[in-house]
Amino acid sequence: MATFRTVKGFRDFFPEECALRNYITETWRSVARRYGFLEYEAPVVESTDLFRKKSGDEITAQLFCFRDKADREITLRPEVTPSLARMATARQRDFKKPIKWFQIGPCFRYEEPQEGRGREFIQFNADILGDTSPAADAELIALSIDVMREFGVSAEDFTVRLSNREIWNQFLAEKNISAEHTATFLGIIDKIERAKPDDTETKLGNIGLTTAEVRSFMAAADENHPAFADLKANLTARGLWSFIKIDASIVRGLAYYTGTVFEVFDLKHNLRAVAGGGRYDKLCALMSDGNVDMPAAGFAMGDVVLGILLKRTPGAQCALTSALLAASSIDAFVVVADEAQRPHALAAVQALRAAGIRIDYPFAAQKVGKQFQAAEDRKARFAIVFGSEYPEVVIKNLIARSQSSVPAASVVEEVQKLLAEPVVGPLIA
């Protein structure tokens, strides 16, 4: 009977979940590095004011915040962008522009857990600072696409919904709508596909607009809109534009985005957004009280929705399965068939491990049949039998079920030679 449980919204990572998490984070890291991004890391705990400054007081309702023993207000970070802005602006002169950085780490939000959302999740963030060009936006979108493809998720499985805050600013200017209504208006647009049409009409009416003129504008905002021209040229040249779907209703939450906004969405499972991001040119100035006015753009991808998507996407399952197998398997299992040979077996275990070979063996005397079963359970590729024939040892290929006898003195090089061969056998197609 478990007396203790995990705190609400938090997860245990048993080995299988840990392997999945590592596969995800290692893939993120590998693709980001391929794109020339450098890894950095910010603290998991920050001053609550850091997040209030970026998002306003009302944000504290969703913050995992405390008072520490010195009565300081601190928060488990709900996102890493404010920390990034703090770090980048503090030492921006030390770094050549553009700054291309990424971070992988846990974030926390005090919300009701449900599908695809807990109170703790791992987030991948990639950002480019000090560059205003659409090329930077394109680089980020391309990275998000290539991350998905690296996982084996293809164009059939996901799309990138793209929009730009500027087109709405233009629209509001043309309609002579006061700038004070911008946030309200974007909130309505964000929900326009889900809200009741009557409510939308009423809310738009309150700021002097009609659903019809908004819908008409949205329909006209296609991929030929001038706001997307540079992005389209860039991503077309990369062969990636086919992943893009212009969707003017993409707003991405609060008001800090200033230009390009995009979301990675799965096409088949109606999940939450897998990733989201955009351009936020004013944030560094805000966070540094105007000392450093550095343009920026970035996106974030969480592990939870992505993990659900990978498990449900056939094209992603092969890589996922082999990653999980690699994490849970060993190269060889040492069978101690004759306890008198245990010291020799232990010596071999040490030598094999020193050579970088993944080895396990039984701690106590066990029947040989049990030991082979243990080797099987550990997903070992080979069993190495130390028995009465020592100094000869038997190496058995557990997949092909073939075996050979070699001198104990050469067991390391023999096993290395065998491991270098491709995996073949009746159990592997």
Place this chain on the structure above:
RNA sequence: GUGACCGUAGUUCAAAGGUAGAGCCCCAGAUUGUGAUUCUGGUUGUUGCGGGUUCGAAUCCCGUCGGUCACCCCA
């Protein structure tokens, strides 16, 4: 923060007011130097927790905690 449904062994689930059970998993054996299958035996519960109704509660009621889902939000 709001609402709905749920909570029984490690796990998946039975037991619909009357003695808490089964499959799987795990451990041991059948099998003293080779992995399967099968068979045998074994461990585990204040039925999430607390209160109430009742002769009697896993079952009905209230509260609480947790899970799932939706709302809110999604930085």
